[in-house]
Amino acid sequence: MHDETTAKRKDAHLDLCATEEVAPRENATLFDDVRLVHCAMPELSVDQVELKTTWFGKTLKAPILVTGMTGGTERAGQVNRDIAQVAEEFGVAFGVGSQRAMAERPELTSTFSVRSVAPTTVLIGNLGVVQATRMSVDQVRRLTDGIGADALALHLNPGQELSQPEGDRDFQRGYQAITALVKVYGDRLLVKETGCGVSPDVARRLVDCGVRNIDVSGLGGTSWVRVEQLRSSGVARDVGAQFSGWGIPTAAAIASVRKAVGGDVRLVASGGMRTGLDIAKAIALGADFGGMALPLFRAHQEGGVAAVRTALQTVITALTYAFALTGSRTVTELRRQPRVVTGELKDWLGALT
Numbered sequence: 001m002h003d004e005t006t007a008k009r010k011d012a013h014l015d016l017c018a019t020e021e022v023a024p025r026e027n028a029t030l031f032d033d034v035r036l037v038h039c040a041m042p043e044l045s046v047d048q049v050e051l052k053t054t055w056f057g058k059t060l061k062a063p064i065l066v067t068g069m070t071g072g073t074e075r076a077g078q079v080n081r082d083i084a085q086v087a088e089e090f091g092v093a094f095g096v097g098s099q100r101a102m103a104e105r106p107e108l109t110s111t112f113s114v115r116s117v118a119p120t121t122v123l124i125g126n127l128g129v130v131q132a133t134r135m136s137v138d139q140v141r142r143l144t145d146g147i148g149a150d151a152l153a154l155h156l157n158p159g160q161e162l163s164q165p166e167g168d169r170d171f172q173r174g175y176q177a178i179t180a181l182v183k184v185y186g187d188r189l190l191v192k193e194t195g196c197g198v199s200p201d202v203a204r205r206l207v208d209c210g211v212r213n214i215d216v217s218g219l220g221g222t223s224w225v226r227v228e229q230l231r232s233s234g235v236a237r238d239v240g241a242q243f244s245g246w247g248i249p250t251a252a253a254i255a256s257v258r259k260a261v262g263g264d265v266r267l268v269a270s271g272g273m274r275t276g277l278d279i280a281k282a283i284a285l286g287a288d289f290g291g292m293a294l295p296l297f298r299a300h301q302e303g304g305v306a307a308v309r310t311a312l313q314t315v316i317t318a319l320t321y322a323f324a325l326t327g328s329r330t331v332t333e334l335r336r337q338p339r340v341v342t343g344e345l346k347d348w349l350g351a352l353t
């Protein structure tokens, strides 16, 4: 019964994400408050822009991650395989959605399995920290081993859980579960939010637990409070309306977390990243990777594999141009370029230490 509910909920999420307004207001990421400075004399050939990077012992052609979305139903399996195939073609990383359904029903493994279409690229499994607190590390390990993943993304989503009438209400023992998983996964553990952002304080505690990869997944893109609000009624719907703009804007999260954790931690900027220029700005603020979910899912719904290809090509091309137009060959060079930070983002960065 519980298992059926998990799968049904996943399909309802896909329907809402495909059609409804699930993101908050314009510029909620605050990337519009960041301007990179134009270089009229780049003194480089576009071919010299080096987007290649390494992660989890593999080489990626661009610093991009398709963040975890789905799995658990036939429809979800097709979404995973189609988008993963394009991720492989472009040499970017791919994450499956929460494998909770697979833990409950191992026969659903095939809906998370994408190695037949994405044999070489970085593949990341996914589980909620709340679920992890109730499982042994061996049970968790079986999920990632079962799909040949290179790493595990452990997602934090208290905002979503509280907005779900059937969601969890107990968020204790999270750091304890993460510490236990670090012992098994080492630096192959990625801790991610799901659209409300990671603060510098939380990032510091995660690093103290041994975490070496953090996806800040901030405010500005898909709001899970909003998605759950659209599925609910009565009190849950009214409370959800108050919190659908809740969270730390992605630009504020990435810049403040980088400052808090120093250079050794790999940081993903996700949550409302919509263009290659957004990713370039995030890199300038301290990100190692840009992550996207909704735009690629929507492209898939509108035009299948071909549309996902076009969407990713557009992002990578714009990212390359942003490097060229700031006169940057590499991530290190882009980070050193001047940038202008204005408006609300400046206020956030003044407050977050």
Ligand SMILES: Cc1cc2nc3c(=O)[nH]c(=O)nc-3n(C[C@H](O)[C@H](O)[C@H](O)COP(=O)(O)O)c2cc1C
Pocket: 013, 014, 017, 067, 068, 069, 070, 096, 097, 098, 126, 153, 154, 155, 192, 193, 194, 195, 217, 220, 221, 222, 270, 271, 272, 273, 291, 292, 293, 294, 295, 297
């Ligand atoms: C359809 C859909 C399903 C998602 N499911 C998961 C999930 O199972 N696990 C997870 O960690 N994040 C999940 N996310 C969150 C994304 O990975 C990402 O953190 C968030 O959507 C913000 O990125 P975006 O604005 O590009 O969508 C999902 C996102 C979408 C759009």
